[in-house]
Amino acid sequence: TTGSSGGFVLAFLSAFEAGDRVALVSPGYPAYRNILSAVGIQVMDIETGPDTNFQPTPDLLDQALHGSPEPLDGLIIASPSNPTGTMIHTADFKALIGYCQDKGIRLISDEIYHGITYGRSAETVLAHMNDAIIINSFSKYFSMTGWRLGWMVVPEDLIRSIECLAQNLFISPPTLSQRASIKVFDCRKELDGYVARYAENRSLLLEQLPNAGFDKLASADGAFYIYADIANLTNDSQEFCNRMLAETGVAATPGVDFDPGRGHRYMRFSFAGELAVMAEAVDRLGRWRR
Numbered sequence: 001t002t003g004s005s006g007g008f009v010l011a012f013l014s015a016f017e018a019g020d021r022v023a024l025v026s027p028g029y030p031a032y033r034n035i036l037s038a039v040g041i042q043v044m045d046i047e048t049g050p051d052t053n054f055q056p057t058p059d060l061l062d063q064a065l066h067g068s069p070e071p072l073d074g075l076i077i078a079s080p081s082n083p084t085g086t087m088i089h090t091a092d093f094k095a096l097i098g099y100c101q102d103k104g105i106r107l108i109s110d111e112i113y114h115g116i117t118y119g120r121s122a123e124t125v126l127a128h129m130n131d132a133i134i135i136n137s138f139s140k141y142f143s144m145t146g147w148r149l150g151w152m153v154v155p156e157d158l159i160r161s162i163e164c165l166a167q168n169l170f171i172s173p174p175t176l177s178q179r180a181s182i183k184v185f186d187c188r189k190e191l192d193g194y195v196a197r198y199a200e201n202r203s204l205l206l207e208q209l210p211n212a213g214f215d216k217l218a219s220a221d222g223a224f225y226i227y228a229d230i231a232n233l234t235n236d237s238q239e240f241c242n243r244m245l246a247e248t249g250v251a252a253t254p255g256v257d258f259d260p261g262r263g264h265r266y267m268r269f270s271f272a273g274e275l276a277v278m279a280e281a282v283d284r285l286g287r288w289r290r
């Protein structure tokens with residue numbers, strides 16, 4: 001696929017009909033919501049917080065569905081997630097899979113941050129069920145974002161329709177990228193080196209951001225993000241991030257991009273850079289907040 005982004009379009013068009021209902025997690029990667037809406041699929045928000053590691057659980061799904069006459073057709077999960085970096089707890093992971101199997105909900109697992117974790121490694125949904133759609137990409141662990149290359153693992157019954165859709169929408173992902181990506185499998189040492197660098201960046205920020213007033217941080221189990229609750233600093237994350245950028249030169253993303261309802265009191269830091277840059281950034285933030 002042309003990145004995981006191309007995979008989402010193919011997954012949503014092949015697995016759902018216009019008017020179907022798909023649940024996704026808030027805060028979450030905004031393109032899920034935007035692509036689903038663009039193709040006429042209803043979005044059901046599952047609001048999550050630190051109590052469930054910003055991840056869905058069967059209880060949260062039950063609460064969201066309570067009293068609703070319409071069935072739920074799909075659920076999108078990402079563990080680790082963007083923007084929170086959190087992972088689904090092992091027990092909740094199995095329970096969610098069982099829940100989807102029992103209720104005939106098509107599970108779409110965005111596994112783009114697999115390979116970038118700081119503790120336990122991420123488990124693929126494929127190990128537990130074979131009618132899920134798995135989406136992955138060369139953009140994160142493999143650091144080939146601009147090459148626009150991803151892949152999907154799909155159940156047999158969707159293969160033909162995905163093939164037809166792909167031929168009409170994309171023809172194919174770029175041949176040059178496909179050839180280059182074969183070589184990247186020989187670069188594991190270098191790629192694991194990047195993950196080790198993210199791990200150092202993460203430790204530095206988790207230790208020092210609280211000194212700058214950012215002290216309510218999500219667990220950052222994977223990916224390269226730290227999601228901060230900044231209700232103690234602002235109730236307008238967009239304005240706060242604009243001001244922070246103008247006054248310190250440090251850029252972060254306001255939570256409203258990921259959570260339309262509650263994002264005004266959250267922001268996301270990305271630490272996919274050099275350690276020296278992280279140290280300088282957190283230093284500037286500390287001086288700014290003093």
Ligand SMILES: Cc1ncc(COP(=O)(O)O)c(C=O)c1O
Pocket residue numbers: 002003004005006029078081082110112136137138139145149150
């Ligand atoms: C969770 C998640 N999924 C998908 C994507 C899109 O990636 P790709 O470059 O593979 O289209 C991103 C990009 O930031 C992401 O964070």
